[in-house]
Amino acid sequence: MAENLVKDLITAGVHFGHRTSRWNPKMAPYIYAKKNQIHVMDIRETVRGLLRAKKYLKRVAEGGSLILFAGTKRQASGIIEREAARCGMPFVSERWLGGTLTNFRTIRNRLGRLEELEALRASDDINQYSKKMQSSLNREFRKMYRNLNGIRTMNRMPECVVVVDPNKEKNAIREAKALGIATIALIDTDCDPDTVDLPIPGNDDGLRSIEIIFRHLADAVIEGKTGVAPVHEETPAAPVVAATTAPAVEEAPAAPAEEPAAEEAPAEEAVAEETAPAEEAAAPVEEATAEAAPAEEAPAPEAADDTPAEEG
Numbered sequence: 001m002a003e004n005l006v007k008d009l010i011t012a013g014v015h016f017g018h019r020t021s022r023w024n025p026k027m028a029p030y031i032y033a034k035k036n037q038i039h040v041m042d043i044r045e046t047v048r049g050l051l052r053a054k055k056y057l058k059r060v061a062e063g064g065s066l067i068l069f070a071g072t073k074r075q076a077s078g079i080i081e082r083e084a085a086r087c088g089m090p091f092v093s094e095r096w097l098g099g100t101l102t103n104f105r106t107i108r109n110r111l112g113r114l115e116e117l118e119a120l121r122a123s124d125d126i127n128q129y130s131k132k133m134q135s136s137l138n139r140e141f142r143k144m145y146r147n148l149n150g151i152r153t154m155n156r157m158p159e160c161v162v163v164v165d166p167n168k169e170k171n172a173i174r175e176a177k178a179l180g181i182a183t184i185a186l187i188d189t190d191c192d193p194d195t196v197d198l199p200i201p202g203n204d205d206g207l208r209s210i211e212i213i214f215r216h217l218a219d220a221v222i223e224g225k226t227g228v229a230p231v232h233e234e235t236p237a238a239p240v241v242a243a244t245t246a247p248a249v250e251e252a253p254a255a256p257a258e259e260p261a262a263e264e265a266p267a268e269e270a271v272a273e274e275t276a277p278a279e280e281a282a283a284p285v286e287e288a289t290a291e292a293a294p295a296e297e298a299p300a301p302e303a304a305d306d307t308p309a310e311e312g
Contacts (some may be wrong), residue, residue: 005050005216006043012208015041017189027189030201039189041201049200050213053162053184054220056198060159061087061224068154069214070172071164072096076210080164081150083214087221090154092172094146101175104157110144111152117141160184162217165204166195186213 009015017023017031017039032042060067069091071080077093084091092100100107117137120126126134161176162184163169169185173195176183185196186204193199203209223229 006047008212009043009046012212013206014046014202014209015043016203017041023189024192026192026194046202050216053198053200054216057217057220058224061221065159066154067221068158068161070096070161070169073165073168075205075207076164079211079214083218087218089221091150093150096169096172097147098171101179111148114144114148164210166191
C-alpha cells in the first residue's frame with residue numbers, strides 16, 4: 001500500500017517545488033535536494049503528512065462534524081468542487097468571501113436570499129417584474145450562486161478547514177486560526193508551514209498533484225462517514241491489469257484450436273507407429289536409389305559417346 005502510494009505521488013509530480021529563489025527557509029525540513037535550480041521535496045514527508053491528515057479527517061468525519069474544503073486557484077477549483085461534493089462536505093472554489101467564518105450569521109442570511117431568488121426564478125412570479133428588473137435579479141442570483149453555492153449545506157461551523165496553498169487562501173487560514181478551527185493545507189516550497197496545523201508538503205500548482213492529494217483526503221472522509229473505504233482507489237491499477245492480460249485472453253481461443261490437432265496426433269502416431277519403420281526403411285532405399293540413379297545415368301552419356309568412336 002505504501003509503495004503504491006509513493007509511486008502514485010511521484011508519478012503525479014507531487015515532489016516538485018518552486019525555483020530555489022522563491023523558497024521559504026522554514027520549508028527546509030521538507031526539502032530533499034535541488035536540481036536545475038528547482039527544489040525537490042522529500043516524498044517521505046509528503047506521505048507522513050498525508051497519512052496524518054487522513055487519520056485526522058477520518059476521526060472528524062466519524063464524529064459527524066463538518067470539514068470545509070477551500071481552493072480558489074484556477075488549478076484547484078474544479079478538483080475541490082468535485083471531491084468535496086463526492087464526500088458530501090461544504091467547499092469554496094470560486095472566491096473566499098471575507099467573514100465566511102468570522103461573520104457566519106451574515107453569510108447565512110445571504111444564503112437565505114439565494115434560496116429566495118431560486119424559488120422566484122423557478123416560479124412564474126418573475127414575469128411580473130420588468131425586463132430590467134429580471135436582468136438585475138438574474139445577475140444577482142448568478143453572483144450569489146457562484147460564491148455561496150458550495151457552503152449552502154454548512155449549517156454550523158466546521159471543525160476543520162482544508163486548503164490548497166496557504167499563501168493564496170491566507171484569509172481562510174486567518175479566520176480559522178481566529179476561531180480555533182484546525183487547518184490542513186497542501187503547501188509548496190514558497191509557503192510558511194507554521195501557519196497551518198497539519199501541513200502536507202507537495203506541489204500545489206499541478207493538476208495531478210492536487211487531484212491525488214485531495215482524492216485521498218476525500219476517501220478518508222467517506223471512510224469516516226460510512227465506515228467503508230472507497231473502492232475506486234484500485235481503479236487506476238485496473239487498466240494496467242487489463243492491458244497485461246488482454247493478449248493472453250485474445251490468444252486463449254487460438255490454443256483450443258490447436259489442441260484437437262495435438263490430441264489427434266497421438267492417435268495418428270499410434271496407427272502410424274507400425275508403418276513408420278517401414279516408411280523409414282523405405283526412405284533410405286528410395287534415397288539410395290535416388291543417389292544411385294544419377295550414377296547410372298552418368299555413364300550412359302559416356303557409353304553414347306564411346307559408341308560413335310567404335311563405329312568410326
